[in-house]
Amino acid sequence: MRNILTLSEKELRSYFASPMAYIVTAAFLVVAGWIFAFVLINSRQATMQDSFQGMAIIMLLVSPVLAMRLLAEEQRTGTIELLLTSPVRDFEVVLGKFLASLALFIVMLGFTLYYVFLLTRLGNPDAGPILAGYLGMVLAGAAFLAIGLLYSSLTSNQVIAAFLTIVTLLVLLWFDALSSSFSPSISAVTGYLSLTRHLSDLPRGIIDTKDIVYFLSLIVACLFMTVRSLETRRWR
Amino acid sequence: MINVQKLTKYYGERAAISDISFDVHTGEILGFLGPNGAGKTTTMRILAGFMPADKGTAKVAGFDVMTQSLEARRNVGYLPEMVPLYPDITVADYLDFMARLRGVSGKRKAARTAEVMEVCHIRDVADKHIGKLSKGYKQRVGLAQALIHDPKVLILDEPTTGLDPKQINETRQTIKRLGGDHTVILSTHILPEVSMTCNRVVIISEGKVAAVDTPENLTRRLTGSERIEMEIRGQKGSVTNCLRAVDGVVGVEINEQNGRQRYLVECKSGVDIRAQLAAAVVRGNFELLQLNTVGMSLEEIFLKLTTKEDVAA
Helix, strand or coil, X not given: XXXXXXXXXXXXXXXXXXXXXXXXXXXXXXXXXXXXXXHXXXXXXXXXXXXHHHHHHHHHHHHHHHHHXXXXXXXXXXXXXXXXXXXXXXXXXXXXXXXXXXXXXXXXXXXXXXXXHHHHHHXXXXXHHHHHHHHHHHHHHHHHHHHHHHHHHHCCCHHHHHHHHHHHHHHHHHHHHHHHHCCHHHHHHHHHHCHHHHHHCHHHCCCCHXXXXXXXXXXXXXXXXXXXXXXXXXXC | CEEEEEEEEEECXXXXXXEEEEEECCCCEEEEECCCCCCHHHXXXXXXXXXXXXXXXXXXXXXXXCCCHHHHHHCEEEECCCCCCCCCCEHHHHHHHHHHHCCCCHXXXXXXXXXXXXXXXXXXXXXXXXXXXXXXHHHHHHHHHHHCCCCCEEEEECCCCCCXXXXXXXXXXXHHHHECCEEEEEEEXXXXXXXXXXXXXXXXXXXXXXXEECHHHHHHHHHHEEEEEEEEECCHHHHHHHHHCCCCEEEEEEEEECCEEEEEEEEECCCCCHHHHHHHHHHCCCXXXXXXXXXXXXHHHHHHCECCCCCCC
């Protein structure tokens, strides 16, 4: 556990050592704020439901950028050699990196609580859907980052890692739209895999175990494969 | 302290190293000498626990690097060839990170950090970002991280490459001082480096161990004389006398194995006296069973090594 925290701390330090963390956070907040304002002005309703949908789309672009460096850079510069020859287990390396990116993401998301504050001043929003919505955002963000981390472990090129992550996320997003063109048995599978479906209920305040399990299993599966990918690096 | 047995590693079809065996005793500085591409880095990476071998075993401080990897890694300080460092953090932060990763914490961490900064002469750059350091300083930071947890074993892969002569000298002095308290294995392709720093040398060529000896003996074998190995049947004393009588012979050693007598004849370098030796044996009425030169292959390896250092201004 101590190793994981050590690794996370170092990773967060690296995030803020370069302008990237600031730029990504700023970009996220600018677009999220614009969407929030746009939705609010048009709907004149004290709800975050549509804003959450918009945020999820921005996260689709932001999380690959946050995750791309994590392992790819270590492989490019060779620092992975010192990391893997330190008395640290592979899963500790993976969890340390993952938690660092998740922490940064949650801080980023935390800034949007200001929108909620605005809503309480302007109207009387229902707390339930907002809390559930944030739960959905954190789960989805964590899943996106886990996918990004997996690709980051597979290549030493950050751009390739980010690109493949975005493509994967888009495919998951479009599975819903695509499923109508498949045969029923396949569309059942693609429908289950679809991000859109699992992201629609939580912002409405419906906490469905199916959605939670979907995101958690996505996170666990990706982290597990990342550990495996690190292990096979040793064998190559 | 380090025990390597029949280590073999394939990259695809090609064996990077095959059947490498050697020991390093506690407190010893062992040089790992060989031309580029001989398998030095591969061997060191296996010892450091970065990758596993395909065959054979390696033990560091009594722990098998494959089955007891974590324990073995705790006892190893490793400096890879390219000195991988994080450019975006300061030297102090980096050493702090590496110390904690290796389980050094609290008061001991502060003491160790101060000590390695002293030993490696990097105190004056403690608050600089690593990316802004010169090559020489980076190398020293690399050595500092290898020492931070006071490991029993130090594995240094080409620790002096890319340094200027003054820095090379400093680094060698530092490494020399580390011997005794630490068991050091260092790889190099520079012959004088070995004679200056190491107690013993393993010469490796094309993935195989070519010789294990002290630097003095190796230098003698290289420059002073050549050796010829002969298997002769006959009374030991008179065979030895007969061989000694041949012009150009410096010394004769007898090596008995399974009842077969092998004579190692050391002779002046530059003169080929194989024919004279054979004639002498026949004249003395002994039976000559085998005659071949040893050390020739060693010499070929030496030819590929860097035997001179560029003395830059």
